[in-house]
Amino acid sequence: MADEKELRYDPAAIEPKWQQRWAADPALYAAEPAASGKEKYYVLEMLPYPSGQLHMGHVRNYSIGDALARHMWMRGYNVLHPMGWDAFGLPAENAALKNNTPPREWTLANSAAMQKQMQRLGLGYDWATEVTTCLPDYYRWNQWFFLRMAEKGLVYRKQSKVNWCPDCATVLANEQVVNGCCWRHEDTLVAQQDLEQWFLRITAYAEELLKGLDNLEGWPEKVRTMQRNWIGRSEGTEIDFAVENRPEKIRVFTTRVDTIFGATSLQLAPEHPFVVALAQADQGLARQVQGLIEEQKKARESDDFGAIEKHGIPTGHIAINPYNGDLLPIWVANYVLLDYGTGAIMSVPGHDERDFEFAKKYALPVKRVIAPADPRAEEPELPFTSDDGVLVNSGDYDGLAVAAAQRRLQEEAENHGYGHAKVTYRLKDWGISRQRYWGTPIPMVHCETDGLVPMPDDQLPVILPNKIEITQQGGSPLGRVPEFVNTTCPKCGKPARRETDTMDTFIDSSWYFYRYTDAKNSAAPFDPAKAQYWFPIDPYIGGVEHAILHLIYSRFWTKVMRDLGLIVNDEPAKRLFTQGMVIKDGAKMSKSKGNVVSPDDMVARYGADATRMYALFAAPPDRDLDWQEDGVAGVSRFLGRVWRLVTKHSPTARNADSLQSSSKSEKGGALQRKLHQTIAKITQDFEGRWHFNTCVAAIMELVNEMQAADAELSSGEVPAPVVRELLTSLVLLLAPFAPFLAAELWEELGEQTAILRAPWPKSDPELAREDEIEIPVQVNGKLVSVVRVPAGAQPKDIEAAALADEKVRARSAGKTVAKVIVVPGRTVNLVVK
């Protein structure tokens, strides 16, 4: 019975054994100091939120990163492969409410559980550099950075709108607003509230963040485009309009100043200062404007801003077009946004869809001022929004092309002092205040005498109190902890109040990957020399859902740190790799759909190796992956074949002299050829394409061939040194994808050292070369036959072989061969007439 048991591949026996051995050897996955002299490789996967459970998306993400890390270790690189926990955030507070567990305990228990899962999966992380963002030795540096930014003028406070869930009685982040409702209360509309908020001046870096994208060649085009759109640079003109009988001027932003002779009104956002001023003196107007504001609010809340019907209110005031003296009625319109441009537009119904719709509704005049560039073209229907045109009905500017007219009109405005060219961004400053408990306290003090006073560095960290009652009452929870709130002013020493807002959790993840390079540093966020050695990150691997927020914030943070003199790199990551989603039955896995596959379950049934290898085999890593359990079973069966193949022939391999492995036997030569072709293919894929699905397929082909030659391997027909080479190389190739089985079989082959330290096999082109190859022969582009020729055959020999082929002769009988194209090693095409 025992013997038979041994004939079966049993991951449940193999994997825990190696897991224990690896855990007992912390140096195995540890990064070495720069002095190692090895070339560095920093492979990073996005750190998880410690929810308590890994999901399949994590497994896929980490399987990709771990395969790369293991491969690079075997290539002799100094590899940094760290892991940590994005540990602040609302779920911990929700759990606290639900289970009466303190957020800190809940979070740390979760990350400990997930670390166990990761170790069970055999992921090779250097746990000595682990970062947990909710611990004071990490978040104190958030506070430190905040103070440095404040010194540089990158921090300010201002009144701002926030998302407010009345049921939770708390502020929500934008990403927690789903279709205008709270993510935890699907039927509760999120309201907008005005609060005084802390902001980081990310817009100071808007231009650099945009320009830098052009050089990020290792980032997916999709992500770069999304960031470009998010930053939303647009070039235009600001023009000041005087108002009849009023002292104010109204500044308008437009990208189409060339259409200004077609302006027939000005439209102002309901919250525009001019409107506010008018409303103060006019109850009726005030009420109407309030109506518009309510409408906008509602539209914003329902996430359907574009769909509300345009309407407006005439103010009765008149603006003057500075170019031609036209008198333009001033309106308040519900489709104009206060926070883009200047909050005021010139309305040109002839050449803008929205203005046209508005003008039709209120019977405002529509003027044609742009004609198609081609004079023969028919006069187009209005609105004509193309910028390929020339000016008409525009005084001295008639006949100018759009672009030229814009330049001339800008010059004119500057000469007369009523306008100038202007670049506007859609990117807004980063509102980082959260009226929540579980986050980094903002290190500021409110003093009656000195106002806002930053905490001195030597009083950091401002510790988040542990004992706190989390309730559903409004306001910052920290405000209800007197020991926290009551302090003394660092400047004057008088009693003062601490800031009770905490920081957005995206701050935690904006720089965590620098901390990995020096995670235990208690004097600085990290040693610049260490960061300089490891940065930039070589591949940064994660889901595309972070394309905007996290990846813009962390680029911003990198630039700030560079300007603080801490680092020398401009960008955090050389290459960004966005893996596809894991889906099941055509839909993203989710609890509500009931199609969630648990990694623990897969590991229990098929083992970590099969689970990981399936995650790499089922699809290329950048595409969505459809999880099919039968596929995991298939990979598991394959690993069983490998196990049987290697254990069966390992005695032969162990006794072989490893120095001579070149085979004289035909079968041995064929297997060696396949082996060296496989090594070449996989090595090449690791160098950039990362199509691990075809790497696994190539290993399967190799195993299939070896299995088919089982008799020759057993009989000695294939020399023992070749058997040895075949088996050891196979196990080495498998190591990045199925680390447990590879380690087990490595030992089975009598190897003493860790497989992770064994050199990656090298493909010998001599051994990989085919003796004879098949060349498809086409006649007039149609496949007709296949001829066999020696591998290095000359074009004329290949041509002769093709012409001699029977099927080819039949096909070209009675016709003349007009042309012969020979692609050596590839194909022959005969053109016959």
Place this chain on the structure above:
RNA sequence: GCGGAAGUGGUGAAAUGGCAAACACACCAGCCUUAGGAGCUGGCGCCCAAAAGGCUUGCGGGUUCAAGUCCCGCCUUCCGCACCA
């Protein structure tokens, strides 16, 4: 509306412009048996009873000796952004 990606067997997929469907899954037939979530052999795009042959990469054009791959125009799906002036 703007931007991005993708459309290939029953399924996941493969294919530096050079034999479309490698490798797997599922299915079918057979073998073995210690009856297992095991192993082995064979079959498996479509048309034709089979062979021979023909057809086939969303649709329509084009470039080329040669197109799943390159170019142009459409259609569909997914994703991101969106009264952004």
